[in-house]
Amino acid sequence: MSKVRRNIVISFTCLVMFVLLAGCYRMRASKGGGEIGPVGARKLVPSDVQLMPGYQIEVVATDLTFPSALTFDDKGTLYVVEAGYVYGEKWEEPRLIRIADGVKTIVAKGGKNGPWNGVAFHNGNFFVSEGGELEGGRILRISPSGEMTVIAANLPSQGDHHTNGLVVKDGYIYFGQGTATNSAVVGTDNADFGWLKRKKDFHDIPCRDVVLSGRNYQSLNPLTDDPKDEVTTGAFVPFGTVTSPGQVIKGSVPCTGAIMRVPVSGGEIEMTSWGLRNPFGLALSPEGKLYVTENAYDERGSRPVWGAGDVLWEVKQDTWYGWPEFSGAKAIPDNAEFKPPAGDKVDAVLQNHPQRPPDPVTEFGVHSSANGFDFSHSAAFGFEGEAFVALFGDMAPNVGKVMAPVGFKVVRVNVETGVVRDFAVNKGKRHGPATFVGSGGLERPVAVKFSPDGRSLYVVDFGILRMTDKGPDAMKSSGSIWRIEKK
Amino acid sequence: MRIFNCTFIAVLLVTIVASCSSRVSEPVKQEVFDTRTARERHGEEVFMKHCQKCHPAGEAGLGPAINSNPAPQFVKRFQVRHGLGVMPAFSDEVISKKDLHDLSLYLKRWKTY
Numbered sequence: 001m002s003k004v005r006r007n008i009v010i011s012f013t014c015l016v017m018f019v020l021l022a023g024c025y026r027m028r029a030s031k032g033g034g035e036i037g038p039v040g041a042r043k044l045v046p047s048d049v050q051l052m053p054g055y056q057i058e059v060v061a062t063d064l065t066f067p068s069a070l071t072f073d074d075k076g077t078l079y080v081v082e083a084g085y086v087y088g089e090k091w092e093e094p095r096l097i098r099i100a101d102g103v104k105t106i107v108a109k110g111g112k113n114g115p116w117n118g119v120a121f122h123n124g125n126f127f128v129s130e131g132g133e134l135e136g137g138r139i140l141r142i143s144p145s146g147e148m149t150v151i152a153a154n155l156p157s158q159g160d161h162h163t164n165g166l167v168v169k170d171g172y173i174y175f176g177q178g179t180a181t182n183s184a185v186v187g188t189d190n191a192d193f194g195w196l197k198r199k200k201d202f203h204d205i206p207c208r209d210v211v212l213s214g215r216n217y218q219s220l221n222p223l224t225d226d227p228k229d230e231v232t233t234g235a236f237v238p239f240g241t242v243t244s245p246g247q248v249i250k251g252s253v254p255c256t257g258a259i260m261r262v263p264v265s266g267g268e269i270e271m272t273s274w275g276l277r278n279p280f281g282l283a284l285s286p287e288g289k290l291y292v293t294e295n296a297y298d299e300r301g302s303r304p305v306w307g308a309g310d311v312l313w314e315v316k317q318d319t320w321y322g323w324p325e326f327s328g329a330k331a332i333p334d335n336a337e338f339k340p341p342a343g344d345k346v347d348a349v350l351q352n353h354p355q356r357p358p359d360p361v362t363e364f365g366v367h368s369s370a371n372g373f374d375f376s377h378s379a380a381f382g383f384e385g386e387a388f389v390a391l392f393g394d395m396a397p398n399v400g401k402v403m404a405p406v407g408f409k410v411v412r413v414n415v416e417t418g419v420v421r422d423f424a425v426n427k428g429k430r431h432g433p434a435t436f437v438g439s440g441g442l443e444r445p446v447a448v449k450f451s452p453d454g455r456s457l458y459v460v461d462f463g464i465l466r467m468t469d470k471g472p473d474a475m476k477s478s479g480s481i482w483r484i485e486k487k
Numbered sequence: 488m489r490i491f492n493c494t495f496i497a498v499l500l501v502t503i504v505a506s507c508s509s510r511v512s513e514p515v516k517q518e519v520f521d522t523r524t525a526r527e528r529h530g531e532e533v534f535m536k537h538c539q540k541c542h543p544a545g546e547a548g549l550g551p552a553i554n555s556n557p558a559p560q561f562v563k564r565f566q567v568r569h570g571l572g573v574m575p576a577f578s579d580e581v582i583s584k585k586d587l588h589d590l591s592l593y594l595k596r597w598k599t600y
Binding site: 365 | 510512513514515517518519520528531532535536539540541543544546547548549550551552570572573575576
């Protein structure tokens, strides 16, 4: 066989293999990191975590239930919040916990209105964002002795996403507020979450006026006993409400899918930016610029969107970031890139766009769940100015199908170039959470925070969250805190 | 003889695909990745903008792994332009000819660093 013919045969064979490998996507089962059978108690083995060369990791705290964020007081003491609520409608008591010398002390407890998603320490007090699944989101000030004061209340949090991470800047508390729905249309997926039957009229609220295209969606009606009953629902309206072309939805604040701010002493809530699906993590760069991680669309509900990667944005005042019509800087309607493999192209629900969204800093893996993050600010740790991001990991198949676990690691991002590199992953031939690869490594990193001196990176590991036929199933007391330092 | 050769190559490729680990990253390789040229550096940025979300770090995610894909670069460029299966096509208005070639340079370097 001549060299030329051999090359032709190799190329042809590769092409055939490509077709075979890529063509059968629809037939393949999802292989998400949480799609595992029952597991036993969690084990934690630092040597099962693979870090950038020159770094080491250790366990700082264990037996936490749904930890979601951490901070440090002015003495450098570590504090952790436990969310108190997790998807799958599992309710616990949200808690603020001090961890000193390995001893846990409860500083404050919340009621049944979790999840507590963010915490910051400022001027002698803690500020906590209360997700508000039952009673609406709140921003709380908690004194070191546990005295609690409400700074902001009645935030629209009773939907899919909640009041999220917060930072304190220039006398204001900036916080993220997630949307009620996946892509602005209330559907049967929201009944699966649990909230639609509790809050039948809940829907997304734009911060500013929007003009609708009048596109409506037909779905089954889980609010009636008739399993064949159907309803028609438009965007930004309650379930079962029809919209018309040119209809204006009045904007108001507080709104969903936005970053808002409130003075640290309380007062009027203002919109900072909007059009963000689930702005989960907020952090300030060493230069004082505000950044946010956005959990992007899922392939679910009446208006499923495929192939939308989570996003890291720089937050700019009075800017619309594209939800529910853009993913990153790319328009979704009629775009093949976002068409579900077994569905139709996504239609526009807005008649016009408030503006063209800015370019994102970078995009992460689809369904990776880019959550809490922080910037390195010390040469003692290295990578100064880079963002370290906790990727919670996919919740497939509920969010859509994946071919392998996505997320479940800590990455670093050069915010100038948008280049993402792995920083902390689990060892093994396969990538995935510890329970998936059968190790004692990272499970679901949900937030990271540098110590005040900048030498250590603390990782909040939410713990075990399996995806079962009945939905998400989180395991109590499986959360932990890891600490990474240079050797 | 021809059938034997084709079968042999096919089996070889399947073996390569099956045996190659798709895991390529700094923690896994215990080595810092450094782009050697401005074009590789630019290619990495193109990857981050258009490819990373479905193939994070070249591993499988929403899409299959490309780190362990043995296809020559020209086949991969063809796939980017024309799409395949559920992968959309990227026109030269989205990824220019130069960007595509820089992407190739980066992928080649990433795979073997």
